[in-house]
Amino acid sequence: MTAAATRQDVEAALRGVVDPELGADIVELGMVRNVTVQGPVATIDIALTIAACPMRDQIESDVKRKVTALPGISEAVVHVVAMTPEQRADLMAVARRRAREGAAPTMVNPLTRVIAVGSGKGGVGKSSLSVNLAVAMQLAGFRVGLLDADIWGFSVPRMLGTSDRLEANADRKIVPIEAHGIQVVSTGLLVETEETALMWRGLMLSKALEQFLRDVAWDPDLDYLVVDMPPGTGDVQMALSRLLPQSEMVVVTTPQKAAQKVAARVADMARRSYMPVVGVIENMSGFTTEAGDHYDLFGVGGGEELANDLGVPLLGRVPLDPLVVSGGDDGSPVVVAHADAPSARAITAAMRRIVELVPPAEDETCTARIAVLMAALGDQAPGARP
Ligand SMILES: Nc1ncnc2c1ncn2[C@@H]1O[C@H](COP(=O)(O)OP(=O)(O)O)[C@@H](O)[C@H]1O
Ligand SMILES: [Mg+2]
Structure with a gap:
């Protein structure tokens, strides 16, 4: 308690x-x-x-x-x-x-809404959802940044299909690269010279995040900054709430009981660091074959139960869909490449709920x-x- x-x-x-x-x-x-x-x-x-x-x-x-x-x-x-x-x-x-x-x-405008996408464990789809939510927001007309806070486990660059490298401007601030209309920063986009590699190896994760917030020339007109969090409840979550007190969290879980328990821990930690939980997205909710047969591979109801336990809305249930995987591997997010796929529609609907609950600053x-x-x-x- x-x-x-x-x-x-x-x-x-x-x-x-x-x-x-x-x-x-x-x-x-x-x-x-x-x-x-x-x-x-x-x-x-x-x-x-x-x-x-x-x-x-x-x-x-x-x-x-x-x-x-x-x-x-x-x-x-x-x-x-x-x-x-x-x-x-x-x-x-x-x-x-x-x-x-x-x-x-930090270089993030206090008026930019910050949506951290977190979960108790890896592999539940945080990065896939972060990327697709961010791109869906951009398609809806918002100015969006995406910060890959999974410092070592980064997957955002591949999912957005970019191999550009981050560079510094005249003020020695890092300039985000642009992919699919959103501004992106990730350790995966750093130049791999020995010097920078050394510099990053010595950094604590929370320090790395701090640098991404302080030393990046984030566009002051961003409506939303989506943050793809590393799994679990660690330093990075604490650092984010300290550095960007306007942060709010979207918790990702699968329909499975076990996933739901670990996700609850992240939500608890978020609240203790004064980060409101906007809602829960259940990912990998069942699989429907082309013939229309439906399989609940990871069980049912985990997302809804977690949302009820936390007293927050269930923002959506995103089905298992090979197009999410291939979109991630090819750098063409499903919300762009297959906007009509049920997975893409579920993600876009979840994005709309988030925008409703956390509207862009007036x-x-x-x-x-x-x-x-x-x-x-x-x-x-x-x-x-x-
Ligand atoms: N709705 C989905 N349907 C099918 N595969 C998915 C779905 N969401 C995520 N995946 C796949 O699951 C794997 C883990 O997803 P990822 O987004 O990297 O999770 P995390 O960031 O939580 O570790 C990836 O291979 C991704 O393509
Ligand atoms: Mg990830």
Whole structure:
């Protein structure tokens, strides 16, 4: 049993909620007031710059998702209040200071939604799903990055059919390569000179991930960054939640009981590191022959049971399909090469559910209007600090 979350846990989780306009988390911006936890109910007062602000819904739903993902919390009551002019000025001062310091801990825009695809063990289809979900998002019109966080077990380059090599730009940042319209970074794309090989051999896995987030010139306009996780619950998962507090997780499992148990461990770990679980995808759910005979090779119901246990939606059931395998081997993801195949349709439907549950950050503004106003007022603005 995991201990029930405390007020401190709620506050820590709220650091993962980013104000879509100011690009800083709502705790740092002083928007979180009065957090109380009573039994399974957390009550949070959120002060917004303007109560009628268009991104209010998004902040509210992000807060609820983050908080109800905590162990022992089943309900989050959010009260929205409007800031006083003084509070708004303080908030803008924080936002300004941040902009001035400009030392972002990572090169990933805080407005980019981060979807980590994880599972308890290898071989359940994390990489196949990461690649196909990312490409399906791109086909739906989103700007998408794909980070292969399986540092030694990388398989993303082959699945996308790319043998390009990562290179550095003039600022000595690594530039992602482009494949199937998405931006990709993987250890499999590094130049294999002795020097880089040596450099990477010495790195801890969490350090490697850190480097991929810090030293890669990720497109600031990415709507989604999909992260293909290594199997299990290790360093990399901890590092991801620390470096990108906006991360959320999609858990992959097979219909098998055993797989479901190990997947539950990943979900538990995700929650303890304040990473909400968006939902479960059951992969390898049965096989249908061309003649229409159906075989449940790995059993039935594992995905649904896991989703119920975690209190999250089952995002989809992706059947076993040789086209997923050949697509992966040939670098032509099934959602592109065979968009009508049942496997591709299941993946695309799961992608739509994810986008519904974790919509791209709004660029509609209300604090931005204030920022413009404050800029026009220059340093005479109340609360502006030198
Ligand atoms: N739905 C599926 N149908 C058939 N084969 C699949 C399916 N999903 C994954 N595979 C295959 O299973 C193997 C493991 O998948 P992979 O995505 O590499 O898993 P992981 O990243 O979890 O280790 C690969 O050969 C892949 O082609
Ligand atoms: Mg993999």
